[in-house]
Amino acid sequence: MGPQTQTERIExxxxxxxxxxxxxxxxxxxxxxxxxxxxxxxxxxxxxPVPKIEIPDPAALWPVxxxxxFTAAHxxxxxxxxxxxxxxxGDKTFDWxxxxxxxxxxxxxxxxxxxxxxxxxxxxxLHKWFRLFIRFALASExxxxxxxxxxxxxxxxxFLTRLVEPFGNFSPMGVLWSSIGASRPYxxxxxxxxxxxxxxxxxxxTTMFGALVCVADLIQVFMLNMTYDVPVxxxxxxxxxxxxxxxxxxFPRLFRFFFLNRATDPSAQPQLYRSRRANRVALAAQVVFxxxxxxxxxxxxxxxxxxxGGGRPKSPLYGIWNVKQISIxxxxxxxxxxxxxxAIFDFPTTMVVQRTDDSFEYYRASIDAGAKTFxxxxxxxxxxxxNFTFQRAAQDQLTxxxxxxxxxxxxxxxxxxxxxxxxxxxxxxxxxxxxxxx
Numbered sequence: 001m002g003p004q005t006q007t008e009r010i011e012x013x014x015x016x017x018x019x020x021x022x023x024x025x026x027x028x029x030x031x032x033x034x035x036x037x038x039x040x041x042x043x044x045x046x047x048x049p050v051p052k053i054e055i056p057d058p059a060a061l062w063p064v065x066x067x068x069x070f071t072a073a074h075x076x077x078x079x080x081x082x083x084x085x086x087x088x089x090g091d092k093t094f095d096w097x098x099x100x101x102x103x104x105x106x107x108x109x110x111x112x113x114x115x116x117x118x119x120x121x122x123x124x125x126l127h128k129w130f131r132l133f134i135r136f137a138l139a140s141e142x143x144x145x146x147x148x149x150x151x152x153x154x155x156x157x158x159f160l161t162r163l164v165e166p167f168g169n170f171s172p173m174g175v176l177w178s179s180i181g182a183s184r185p186y187x188x189x190x191x192x193x194x195x196x197x198x199x200x201x202x203x204x205x206t207t208m209f210g211a212l213v214c215v216a217d218l219i220q221v222f223m224l225n226m227t228y229d230v231p232v233x234x235x236x237x238x239x240x241x242x243x244x245x246x247x248x249x250x251f252p253r254l255f256r257f258f259f260l261n262r263a264t265d266p267s268a269q270p271q272l273y274r275s276r277r278a279n280r281v282a283l284a285a286q287v288v289f290x291x292x293x294x295x296x297x298x299x300x301x302x303x304x305x306x307x308x309g310g311g312r313p314k315s316p317l318y319g320i321w322n323v324k325q326i327s328i329x330x331x332x333x334x335x336x337x338x339x340x341x342x343a344i345f346d347f348p349t350t351m352v353v354q355r356t357d358d359s360f361e362y363y364r365a366s367i368d369a370g371a372k373t374f375x376x377x378x379x380x381x382x383x384x385x386x387n388f389t390f391q392r393a394a395q396d397q398l399t400x401x402x403x404x405x406x407x408x409x410x411x412x413x414x415x416x417x418x419x420x421x422x423x424x425x426x427x428x429x430x431x432x433x434x435x436x437x438x
Contacts, residue, residue, distance in 0.1 A: 019122040027123050028113050030245055031130055033106035037238055038137045040064055040102065046140040049296040052303060059098050060085045072097045089231035099234060128270050131246065135201045135210075136289065138242045142198030142214060143293050145221075147301035149191025153309045155181040160320050160346045163421050166358050176228040182423055193217050201246075202290030204283065208250050208267065214243040315345035316369040317390070321398055321413035329408050343400075343413055351376060376404065 019027075038044060045055030058064060065084060072078040076097065084094040148154040158178045170178065180187050194217050200210025218240040225233045247254075253264040271279045305311045321343045342354040351365040351374075363386075367374040372391065378384040388402030388409075396415035403409060419425055426436070 016122055016124055024120070024123065025110065025114055027127060029106055029110045031123075031126070032109045032113075033102060034134060034238075034242060034245065035130070036102045036106060037099075038133075040098065041235070043137050043141060046144055047137060049140070049144075049293065049300070051296055051299050056085065059094075064098070068094055068098050068101060071101050075100075090235040091231040091233055095234055124270060128272060131207075131269070132272065132286075134242055134245060135207060136286075136293075138214060138239060138246070139198040139201035139210075139290065140293050140297075141239055142194045142201070142217070143297045144300075146191045146194030146196075146198060147297040148304070149187050150195060151301040151305045151309065152181075152184050152187040152191065153301055153304050154191075155187055156309055157181050157184065158423070160344050160418065161352050161354075161360065163418065163423065164320060164342060164344070164354060165360070169358065172228040173230050176224060176230065190217075190220075199290070199294070202286060202293075204269075204286070207246060207269075211243050211246040211250075215240065215247065218243055313348050315348050315350075315365070316367050317345040317374075317398065320344050320416040320418060322416055323411060324414050325410075325412040327410045330410075340411070342416075343411075 038047075040057070040059040042057050044058055048055070059068065068084070069082060072082055072093065078093060078097075082094045082097075083089075083092050089095075145154065155177045158181055162174075162178055167175075180190075193213065197210050197213035197217050200206040200213060203210075218236060222233070222236045222240055224230060225236050249269060250267065253267070256262045257264050272282045273279050323340045323342060326340055339355040339357065340353055341356045341358075344352040344354065345365075346352070348367070349365055351363045353361045353363070355361070362379040363376040364379065365374050365376055373387070373389050376384075376386040376388070384405050386402055386404035386409075388400045390401075391399045393399065396417075398413040398415065400409065400411040400413070422438070
């Protein structure tokens with residue numbers, strides 16, 4: 001056989017280092033716990049996204065769900081049924097019990113592994129492949145959440161109902177969502193920062209920089225979740241831990257550079273293969289997979305923007321309508337309808353009534369713009385139903401005639417110019433002689 005070419009040459013092997021017992025035990029625990037967490041949560045679906053298809057969390061399926069239910073009932077003495085899917089919260093009782101189960105399994109497995117494999121010097125080979133897995137697991141979530149902010153979609157500009165709701169009625173999470181949603185440039189900036197962290201994790205040479213960006217991003221996200229009671233505390237904390245796991249091998253170099261003012265050696269992270277050609281193929285595969293993650297998450301975010309975000313279809317009667325006059329069965333109102341203050345049409349299939357005590361009642365609405373009719377069904381207990389015809393004598397005037405629960409209603413409404421809300425029209429100013437803080 002002829003001599004090997006430059007691309008086929010096998011690089012000389014480097015003597016494997018000796019890991020301390022603490023490093024070996026810590027790696028075993030991280031390998032098992034983070035591996036189980038990624039396989040049991042939304043991270044698995046995020047690693048293999050499919051456009052317009054939501055993959056259920058594996059923890060909600062058999063047998064993990066049954067294990068969590070059993071632990072909740074017999075270890076924590078929880079008697080009520082656990083919510084495990086469809087709530088939108090990442091801090092459900094189910095999630096905390098799941099984390100407990102994963103941690104117990106990881107600790108027990110680490111103990112057994114440490115006994116059976118106590119003579120091993122290191123886990124260099126396993127570490128480089130697990131590091132690759134964590135890189136893309138974290139990158140997939142950073143790209144997902146980053147795209148949802150960069151579009152922007154995660155925190156939309158305040159809906160019409162928010163514009164007339166008293167600030168004191170907002171939850172802490174509602175305050176955060178509305179304040180960030182009201183500043184689209186900031187939300188886009190925050191999303192781009194998360195996308196940057198995800199993109200840098202795709203490439204082996206920029207993994208440390210990407211992990212640093214992710215740590216900065218996730219510290220902010222975690223603190224916002226903690227201080228505004230956003231129910232993603234548990235999940236964002238795990239993402240932060242995963243970013244720190246990627247940084248851990250670089251801690252000595254970072255300490256020498258930033259705190260001791262000393263030069264550092266290049267990163268000692270090993271290549272996946274000893275062959276240069278194999279490493280180039282592996283790099284190409286990582287880039288292609290990373291581009292797939294970027295493309296699918298961008299597509300899903302843009303589809304969401306046009307489905308339920310800022311680019312969504314709006315109601316044919318879109319707007320905030322102040323009630324000018326209302327009558328029931330031709331007489332002055334004496335029932336609950338006398339407390340109507342506004343009717344709000346935002347989404348195509350909903351209508352919201354604001355009462356004079358600033359409470360809201362939500363209705364499902366089926367609007368036929370051609371026939372100038374719509375049907376209502378209350379979302380509240382009792383499921384009040386109604387049918388109306390409407391007329392618009394002018395663009396800013398609306399008259400409703402119909403009934404709700406066998407009572408005949410006549411309502412005259414006046415359209416509110418949403419552009420007159422200070423939050424909407426204030427805009428950005430380079431020069432301010434006095435602060436406008438109201």
